[in-house]
Amino acid sequence: MPLLLLGLVIGVALVLLYKSQTGPGVRLFNGGETYILIDGGTLRLRKGWVPPRVLSALADLLRDAGVSEGHITLSPDRRVAVSWHVPPALHQQIRNLLLSES
Numbered sequence: 001m002p003l004l005l006l007g008l009v010i011g012v013a014l015v016l017l018y019k020s021q022t023g024p025g026v027r028l029f030n031g032g033e034t035y036i037l038i039d040g041g042t043l044r045l046r047k048g049w050v051p052p053r054v055l056s057a058l059a060d061l062l063r064d065a066g067v068s069e070g071h072i073t074l075s076p077d078r079r080v081a082v083s084w085h086v087p088p089a090l091h092q093q094i095r096n097l098l099l100s101e102s
Helices: 002-022 052-065 088-101
Strands: 034-039 042-047 069-074 080-082
Touching: 034 052, 042 052, 052 088, 069 088, 080 088
Parallel strands: none
Antiparallel strands: 034 042, 034 069, 069 080
């Protein structure tokens, strides 16, 4: 009986540890990051905050380039990650827009 109880306690601890690491669903970004989704040519701010003026300029830039899907992530330490859907020629312009105003 004590062995069964010990096994049960270890099992519960492992499940709780696993759940705390994985979280619900797929983790696209860590806490504190800004996540911008490009969906059908429109920008949707999924997490974080970007000034409306910057979001509008970013939308114009991506629309002019014909980008209709993808994502952009801005980390708390001011690193910008851009999905492969966005042409590499635009990456620096996107960084300049996001980092100059935020």
